[in-house]
Amino acid sequence: MTDVAEADLETTITDLMSGQYSDPVRVVAYNTAEHWSEDASEDVAREIMRRLDLCAVSISPTRSCRHRSGRSSTVISVLTVN
Numbered sequence: 001m002t003d004v005a006e007a008d009l010e011t012t013i014t015d016l017m018s019g020q021y022s023d024p025v026r027v028v029a030y031n032t033a034e035h036w037s038e039d040a041s042e043d044v045a046r047e048i049m050r051r052l053d054l055c056a057v058s059i060s061p062t063r064s065c066r067h068r069s070g071r072s073s074t075v076i077s078v079l080t081v082n
Helices: 007-019 041-055
Strands: 023-030 036-038 076-079
Touching: 007 041, 023 041, 036 041
Parallel strands: none
Antiparallel strands: 023 036, 023 076
């Protein structure tokens, strides 16, 4: 699970790209103030692929590139296989 203090989209994408998670199976976005949650796995995967294309790197667990964007009040949680 992701620490709530670091559970924004940008941090989650950066952590995934840098190999901070082992065997992620799903990325869930939720906003308790607005009472909703959704599976964000496909959106996050597309964004990671877009960033890899921008950095012109191949997919590798040891490579990453940095990208900045705005922060949101939505919390992102990565579910992993233990």
